[in-house]
Amino acid sequence: MVKRYRYKRCKAYRCKVYKKYNNIYRRYKGFIRMINIWMDRYELDDVIYEKIVKELDWRTLTPRIAYNIVRFLELWRVRNPPREPRDIKKLVNVIKSNSVQRYLNILKGKSLTTLNIDKYKKPIEYLYTELQNIKGVGPTAVTKILHLLNPHVFVMWDEKIRTHYGIKNENPTSEDYIKFMKKMKCLALKFLKYYARDNNIKNLEYAERKISKHHRNKPLSKLIDEYNWLTITKDMR
Template structure:
């Protein structure tokens, strides 16, 4: 696995901040989830702020079903809460079944009905999980997943689990750089990945 240098990470984050103006929606979503934590209805609204912005290419084909998302949050609140209190450094084999279950259930909750039938977004799932548990769950998109050999065309939950394990290793190395930032390590890694693999800015 390639470990980017401190200079590469910082360069990627700077390019992200320069080009990516939608990151304000990330901050708004994080704020709303913090403020409304424990209220599934309002938490669903907070997640929708980011999903309808960052994942607009998916949701232009169908509506986000807030009722489904709210029910997912209600039924999984205790599990989500437990992951929210943890860092990805604590990821263990004991978490694997639960992570895949969460991923698959949220994938159903975020599905849309379009003219071409039911569509599901592994990208939206990762973004929502990260917002709910920003120190534990990483973010990906198709290009990032492929770059890390986690192409999710088949068994996306298993591929996401692999991606979590990779991010655990990345965080263990990148935390040694002591980067001066108020962002989580997973957000820093995502900004680097987005700049490098998604956009090719670096």
């Protein structure tokens, strides 16, 4: 009787693990499908994105490049981005301030999958709050600007995406963004492990470089955003 009970418990546990594995693997396959759809349908968006990221150097930011950031926000359907010259000037001044430059420099060279988010919580929260204090820069715009400043670390969100991942606050705080970043890191690592397994790659760092190379050299944080935007914001299946 005891053996039969243990067998049933073990079988139930195996079924639970298998179901969880299947669910995550289905999401991974959906991720691959969505970033390939993006490659086919949004080539022009990628050209604009690549140009802005290539030109943007936060150490020598100029008003002209800042206007490109605003144009990026408009193209990515951000409502009421900063358009007035005084607001553009403030954006430049905030990004070029000593404290923001120091924290951006601390995060330089880091990536979403390797970043210890708890260890670097202070820089992330500070940068989020400083940008949020600029007129016309709402919670969606903040994450898009952060992503442009460090594409390998910061993941973008919009209202539908953050709500989907449990951020219900209408005016999300830097702490909410930290929670979101942790979820995105976890998701990115799961997808990366399946990608490595399916492509017979033992090293996750190499797997990340390979998936980036096969998708116009975009960082994994951008690919995660494409998956989120297509499946959640656009409700594509």
